Amino acid sequence: MRYSGLKVITEGLFGNKGWTPAWRDPAPKAEYDAIIIGGGGHGLATAFYLAKNHGLTNIAVLEKSHIGSGNIGRNTTIVRANYFLPGNSEFYSHSLKLWEQMESELNYNVMHSQRGLINLFHSDGQRDAFVRRGNAMINQGDDAILLDREGVREHLPYLDFEQTRFPIYGGLLHPRGGSARHDAVAWGYARGADQRGVDLIQNCEVTGIDIANGKVVGVQTTRGAIRAKKVGIIVAGRSSQVAAMAGMRLPIESHILQAFVTEGLKPVINHVVSFGMGHFYISQSDKGGLVFGGDLDFYASYASRGNLPMVEHVMEAGMTLMPMIGRAKVLRSWGGIMDMSPDGSPIIDKTHIDGLFVDCGWNYGGFKAVPASGWCMAHLMATGESHEVAKMFRLDRFATGHLLDEEGTGSQHNLH
Amino acid sequence: MRLKCPLCGDRDRREFYYYGAEDYLHRPAEGAPLADWDNYLHLRDNPAGVTKDLWYHEQGCAQWLVVTRNTVTHEISGVELVAERKA
Numbered sequence: 001m002r003y004s005g006l007k008v009i010t011e012g013l014f015g016n017k018g019w020t021p022a023w024r025d026p027a028p029k030a031e032y033d034a035i036i037i038g039g040g041g042h043g044l045a046t047a048f049y050l051a052k053n054h055g056l057t058n059i060a061v062l063e064k065s066h067i068g069s070g071n072i073g074r075n076t077t078i079v080r081a082n083y084f085l086p087g088n089s090e091f092y093s094h095s096l097k098l099w100e101q102m103e104s105e106l107n108y109n110v111m112h113s114q115r116g117l118i119n120l121f122h123s124d125g126q127r128d129a130f131v132r133r134g135n136a137m138i139n140q141g142d143d144a145i146l147l148d149r150e151g152v153r154e155h156l157p158y159l160d161f162e163q164t165r166f167p168i169y170g171g172l173l174h175p176r177g178g179s180a181r182h183d184a185v186a187w188g189y190a191r192g193a194d195q196r197g198v199d200l201i202q203n204c205e206v207t208g209i210d211i212a213n214g215k216v217v218g219v220q221t222t223r224g225a226i227r228a229k230k231v232g233i234i235v236a237g238r239s240s241q242v243a244a245m246a247g248m249r250l251p252i253e254s255h256i257l258q259a260f261v262t263e264g265l266k267p268v269i270n271h272v273v274s275f276g277m278g279h280f281y282i283s284q285s286d287k288g289g290l291v292f293g294g295d296l297d298f299y300a301s302y303a304s305r306g307n308l309p310m311v312e313h314v315m316e317a318g319m320t321l322m323p324m325i326g327r328a329k330v331l332r333s334w335g336g337i338m339d340m341s342p343d344g345s346p347i348i349d350k351t352h353i354d355g356l357f358v359d360c361g362w363n364y365g366g367f368k369a370v371p372a373s374g375w376c377m378a379h380l381m382a383t384g385e386s387h388e389v390a391k392m393f394r395l396d397r398f399a400t401g402h403l404l405d406e407e408g409t410g411s412q413h414n415l416h
Numbered sequence: 417m418r419l420k421c422p423l424c425g426d427r428d429r430r431e432f433y434y435y436g437a438e439d440y441l442h443r444p445a446e447g448a449p450l451a452d453w454d455n456y457l458h459l460r461d462n463p464a465g466v467t468k469d470l471w472y473h474e475q476g477c478a479q480w481l482v483v484t485r486n487t488v489t490h491e492i493s494g495v496e497l498v499a500e501r502k503a
Contacts, residue, residue: 240462251458253436254487299434299471302464302487307417309430342458399454411457413436 003107022187023067023194028201031227032060034381035219037206037242038235039063041072041182042359042366044189044200045374046234046381048106051196053375054382059198060228062221064205068186071237071366074336076259076291078272078283079368080117080177081142084133087392087404088345089140094389095372096142096176102371108188110180111286117177117272118147118155120321122166126277130172137174145173156273158324165320166277177272179283185370209245209356216246216355232357232381237337239360246353250360251342251398253413256297256335257364258306260314262328264288278317282325290328292318296338296364298414306335338364344416345404348376349386349395357381358395363416420495423477431475437461438468438482441498464488470498 001007001020011018034050036043039061050056063069081096083089103110121130127146134144152171153161161168194200201223208220209231218227235242243250265288274281282292294314297306311333319326341347341361346369348359359377362369376390386393392404398411409415417429437460444452461467464487471481482501484494 238464240460241464244461249455249459249461251454251460253460253462254464300437300462300467300469300487301490303490307429307490309428398458399450413460414434 022191023200026199026201028060028062028204028221028223028226029199031218032199033058033228034230034232035059035226035228036061036232036234037219038070038233039067039190039200039202040070040234040236041068041186041189041370042236042362042373042377043232043234044186044193045370046232046359046377047193047198048189048196049374049378050382051193051198053378056382057197060226061193061198061200062204062206062219062226063200063202066202067190067200068183071336072186072370073183074334075182075367076281076283076293077179077182077285077367078117078177078281079112079180080174080272081140081368082117082119082133082137082144082172082174082177083406084136085404085406088406089136090389091372091376091393092368093140093142094375095369098371098375099180099368100176102185102188106188106192108184108191110184110188112178112180113286114176114178115271115283116155117174117274118152118171119174119274119276120152120171121169122277123169127169134172143175145175147171147173155271158268158322160321160323163320166275179272179285181286182367189370189374206242206245211246211353211356214354216353230355230357230381232359232377234359234377236339236360236362236366239339239358243358243360246351246356248351250358251347252339252361253300254302255299255338255340255414256301256303256306257293257295257338258297258310258314258333258335259291259293260333261285261331262290262325263331265290265328268324275317275321278320280314280317280321282318282322289331290325296340296414297335301335302337304335304337306333336364338362340413340416342398342411342413343403343405344407344409346373346393347395348373348380348390348393350380350384351395417490417492419471419481419483419492421473421476421479421481422495422497423479424473427473427476431473432481433472433474435470435472438470440470441482466493
């Protein structure tokens with residue numbers, strides 16, 4: 001069923017009885033050409049582009065819970081392409097271009113809003129670094145505008161410009177940055193993949209990966225064994241557990257990142273604002289809630305909830321930057337499980353097992369990468385070769401020393 | 417979360433610095449193959465369950481600690497001094 005404004009009106013006139021489920025609920029077949037483990041944003045996008053770009057439709061997405069129940073439904077929905085390093089820059093640039101065509105490509109409203117992202121800086125040295133970053137973004141073909149203090153004030157008059165600890169010197173504006181409706185991204189890709197014949201199999205947990213003579217031959221699941229010569233592990237948050245089924249040890253440590261939402265307010269914050277020195281970022285959802293977060297809790301955890309010291313730190317940083325939000329009431333907070341890699345960059349690569357591919361290590365930046373990750377993982381699984389914009393995301397780069405340390409903070413999982 | 421330091425007693429999490437998995441205690445010998453260094457520095461079991469990791473009592477006794485804890489429940493079942501572990 002194609003969605004349109006006319007469809008909404010006609011359905012409204014006739015009691016909304018004509019809507020059908022957005023995707024089927026098929027039983028797993030005994031064999032597929034390819035299996036995607038993980039029905040999150042990245043897995044669904046991979047399935048969609050395998051079908052759309054490579055004509056591979058005899059594939060299944062296996063999800064242990066329901067579609068979109070993992071990190072794709074538990075993030076702060078920022079979309080941006082403001083990376084600096086070669087390897088990251090072209091990948092996120094490609095991703096932003098895919099975001100800009102996503103709604104027409106999927107015939108689905110993901111509420112992508114390019115409201116502009118402003119990264120604040122607070123010293124001469126930080127300004128120099130942001131000038132350099134902005135030039136890298138422009139060289140990549142994306143947009144960046146350096147704002148001085150008064151320029152920031154025009155956009156964000158509500159900041160505390162008088163604070164002494166981190167005086168605001170200016171900001172780097174990325175006009176094409178913004179946010180989107182996270183669940184809709186999962187649903188849009190799920191519907192698009194289903195329409196192209198992909199089987200989305202929910203409540204189907206993978207319990208084993210079958211390997212014979214160095215080649216993957218299928219998976220064991222709670223709904224029986226399924227054969228396939230190609231298997232993609234796309235389960236950020238649980239990557240180490242699933243990879244262990246294939247006898248692999250990944251360069252991943254799982255950490256908790258907390259996020260917070262306030263009660264709904266009238267429009268007050270029109271951009272995405274990041275305050276790196278205070279480890280704080282914020283935007284306002286279309287429902288009106290202020291959505292904000294900070295840094296990791298800094299120790300390995302799978303608890304899906306954080307600890308109070310980081311809650312306190314995030315609130316303090318927010319109050320330092322924009323005292324007005326002290327009047328808002330926090331409705332809820334949660335913790336997402338992050339695949340932290342030693343250099344803070346992701347992995348999209350084949351493994352030493354023939355036919356087994358892995359897409360993981362998204363740290364706390366996986367949401368904006370959903371379309372390009374799917375695009376590049378599909379390319380890798382279909383052709384056996386890394387896509388041009390993802391060729392640096394190698395699994396073995398830590399052993400070979402080809403790190404992608406965007407922040408320059410060192411080779412330790414919790415430093416990024 | 418609180419950690420029970422063997423020297424200082426029950427202390428707030430904020431007094432401690434988290435370094436990473438206990439793997440950091442098993443430094444390869446000089447001249448070991450590159451794969452051993454990769455294993456030591458980067459590759460992790462990363463269990464969802466009981467794990468052992470290294471913490472430093474930065475604002476206390478300045479001792480390195482091996483903490484046995486559950487990554488799913490945050491329950492802590494043991495804290496010992498690295499200095500007192502037998503090699």
